[in-house]
Amino acid sequence: MGMQIDADESIGESEYGDGVQLLAPDGRRRDHPDYPLRVTAEQCRALYRDMVLTRRLDAEAVLLQRQGELGMWIPSLGQEAAQIGSARAARPGDHVFPAYREHGVALCRGVEPATLMGLFRGVNHGGWDPATHGFHLYTIVIGSQVLHATGYAMGLRKRGTEGAVLAYFGDGAASQGDVNEAFNFAAVFDAPVVFFCQNNQWAISEPNERQTRVPIYQRAAGYGFPSVRVDGNDVLACLAVTASALERARGGGGPTLVEAVTYRMGPHTTADDPSRYRRPEEVELWARRDPIERLRRLLVAEAYAGDDFFAEVRRDADELTAGLRVAVRGMPDPSPEAIFAHAYAEPHPLVQEHAAAALAAIGADA
Template sequence: MSPQITPIVDTAQDLELAERILTPDGARIPNPQLDRFVADVDPAQLRALHRDMVVLRRIDTEGVALQRQGQLGLWAPCQGQEATQIGTARALAPQDFVFPSYRETGVIYARGAQPGDYVRMWRGEEGAGHDPAALRVAPLQIIIGAQSLHAVGYAVGIRHEGADEVAVTYFGDGATSQGDVNEAMIFAASYQAPVVFVCQNNHWAISEPVALQSQFPIAGRAPGFGIPSLRVDGNDVLACMAAMRWALDHARSGKGPAYIEAVTYRMGPHTTADDPTKYRPAEELDAWRDRDPIARLETYLRGIGELDDEHLAQTQAEADAVAKEMRAACLGMVTRPPLAVFDGVYAEPHAGLERQRDEYAAYLATFEGEV
């Protein structure tokens, strides 16, 4: 007779099963598995991580406001997920290449995004809001989970070339139910590709709770593919940084793929086209407010005497300045000429593309003179 197995309901209480370094009330606790990966992080670096999270939240708030004011077609909020995105992204090496979903505003911020990069795509001006080569971040991916396959393909190329790079892909808990993510893990394990999978388990795949699609921790799936995994408290920026350093070290040293499940929470809507009050209980949201990643780090830094009101005010002023630049960049954007849609599709001229350009130009000419 098989042993009785009790499923885990992945709610706020389930966080006790995730590795952490900072508790929700801001206390530092020993973690034999993770401590060595952040032993070098000093108070100055912690304040920098805090600043990053504050700036990211302000960018996110501005993005929502711009969409509500009709300046953006859509926005995918990341409030509540700042520690996961900043902690993991700040662990990356400059040469690593990221394959994000549509919610990784914090990742492109950490990789050096400029004010207009956050809004250009959501305003409909470009297919990619940033220069992928400059940031080493692929365009934000709308198709759920597709970026995981792109990352593995790139990582196989890294392995063949012997390059000192790691491919990193981000996706949500909902994407783990997609075939793309599972197929990507099969290929990654089969070819020992240097790729890190980062699942941001924010508890809701639009209106579907994670407990409905995964009765056990998502990180438990990876070992079934032969991929080692870590499950961390995604609202603990130190734990997220440590987990990513572990995963990158594993992948970069030729041991193949690694997997991180960061247990966090989406405080806002899935996108600005969504109304979470229709499906999400208010008391659940309140419970996660007590686990706010920014407040957690603030409490810890204040407790060790490394944060004061003057620094907080300066940080908020910096965040407001970034948001102001982002708004100005958005409102000042000039729509490209229609034929510019063909620019950059291929690295070199292509006869088929030129034919399409000519056909589209002829089509546009039929509207000349119309008001």
């Protein structure tokens, strides 16, 4: 079952090739007995558009950072299928907990890209309302959002509220205590949560072999809940697997761990130089598995889209990035007191005292 990698494409870890796959690298559809998926031409076009816009958004942010307009950026190049496929499986009533690289998921949940970039420009603490979008704020502390997501899901179950939780994390975060504690709590309390691990092969400069001796998805068995590995460069497989796991969670079946095997094509952040720790031939191998090109081949082969559609998507991406440049460069600096404004939901006397002292020290008005 699942993705098969030719012997000449092997990069030294056989478990890369045993995930659920519905779309082969050459664009051919494949059936899977456990994850049937019917998608229309319109749905395939929409998935393609989402992935292209995500990639262009990401590329523009990297350029803006290099030009000094953003303090930092965390690229998502190569992970578009894992993000878009899983995000489009979620319903409006579900709640999503991202880490810090889920730019495609943010786009699917209706977060404005310029608002997202405000966090990396340093003018806001996130800038969007998690309740409005069903999308929590980015979490820089590695793995902590998975524990938060589990607690939220436990609350949903206790109140009998419909909906499920989708929690994103990376292969490196899987080594964190918070993630493993979350697995245990979710299992014991049958929390309606789907743990979605984007295994992009590198935890900053540490490879998978330094993180685990078994495939990450197999860890769920030790906690007593099911798991599945999926080809993370196959947007259709990510959609089908995540939709199935979320439906199980909504129906009271408890948690599921999904491991999406993908690859971080760029640096860990714009402060990173991946050429210092990984081989060029490894990057070239994964470039041949490009998730956007894979879906494009399906669109062409099935006559789902033609030149006019692809030109339209390029225009949409050009418009998005042009607007982003203007919006980011035009963001006003926050006032000095803004850092204190949202420490608590209501005014707090201790915060007010600290704010007054800080503002007095810099000669600003409270």
